[in-house]
Amino acid sequence: MSISPEAESLLFEILESPLGMEHDAPDAMAGMRAPKALGVRLVEDDLGAGCSSxxxxxxxxxxRIKIDIKIDQAIVMQAVDDPLRTLRFIRQLIRLGHDLDLEVVVEDxxxxxxxxxxxxxxxDMGWGYALARPMSAEALAGWLGEFHSDWPDALPATALGALAGALVWEEHLHALPHDDGYWRQHAEVACAAGRYVDNRRLPPLHDAHQAMHAAAMAGPHDPGYRAARERFQALLIEQVALEERRRAVAA
Incomplete structure (x- = not known):
């Protein structure tokens, strides 16, 4: 059976259902395989929003899976109240999708x-008001032609982005072989959080970042490194709260 390019561009979203465990019934599985055989792509919406997802x-x-970070406003609020735990939660959902060879979209x-x-x-993808507001089909073509993102080249410009970068940097540190040479090499390489720190005139944050990198040469399980990491993360979390309060006042 040939698959048409038009069918591959069609996405069929499956929403959270009150049917619970009934989604593994033979009829439901057959219903999912039929559009897949035609080339239609299936998307799970709101991963983690319900018990059956x-x-x-x-x-x-x-x-493809979609992660809604605005489920009942909870995760957006937690991004200010508990940003470290929130980012770790989002990171694990993204990793889960990629480990299953799925595209991952972050919503809202x-x-x-x-x-x-x-x-x-x-x-892999995202959408929300920070990118664009709802628009008519007629306006879409013009918006696509004019839209330009400078984010990949300028990351990160926010404390929340820097905190995410710090988490990924530490994840890579943990993945290294248990060897001083690897740890030293990783510690000496500039990280995403460092780009944010270098653009801010905040000596305590800068000093804490430098101390964390220096302590990382002893490995991710070294008590000195853990103490330095917690100090840097605590200062960065304070910056997240300050920036989000400013945005709330400006809005």
Whole structure:
């Protein structure tokens, strides 16, 4: 059976369902395979929003997942109240999608910080008011022609983006072989959080960042490194709160 290019451009979104465990019934599985055979791509919406979504992700032939970071406003609020835990949660959902060879979309990106965090945490795509407001089909072509993103070249410009970069940097540190040479090499390389720090005249944050990199030469499990990391993260989290308060006042 040949698959038409038109069919591959069609996305069929599956929403969270109150049917619970019934989504593994033979009729449901057959219903999913039929459009897939034609080339239609399947998308799981709101991953993690309901009790059955992870089970369904394992059983159904999805091509893409969507992470809604504005579920009941909870995750957006937590991005200010507990940004470190929030970013770790989003990172693990993105990794889950990629480990299953799926595209990952992060939804409801309403600030530049959230966009930067999604990019640095590895999301393939995203959408939200920080990128564009709803528009008519007639206006879309003009917007696409004029839209230009400077984010990949200028990351990160926000504390939330820097915190995401720091998490990914530490993840890479943990993945290295248990060897002083690898740790030293990683510690000496500039990181995404460092680009943010270098553009801010905040000596305590700069000093804490330098101390964290120096301590990383002893490895990710060294008590000195852990203390330096926690100090830097605490100062960065303070900056996240300050920046988000400013944005709230400006809005």
């Amino acid at each position: 992870l089970i369904r992700l394992r059983q159904w032939p999805f091509d 990106l309403e600030t530049r910080g959230l966009i930067e965090a999604a990019l640095l945490l590895g999301a």
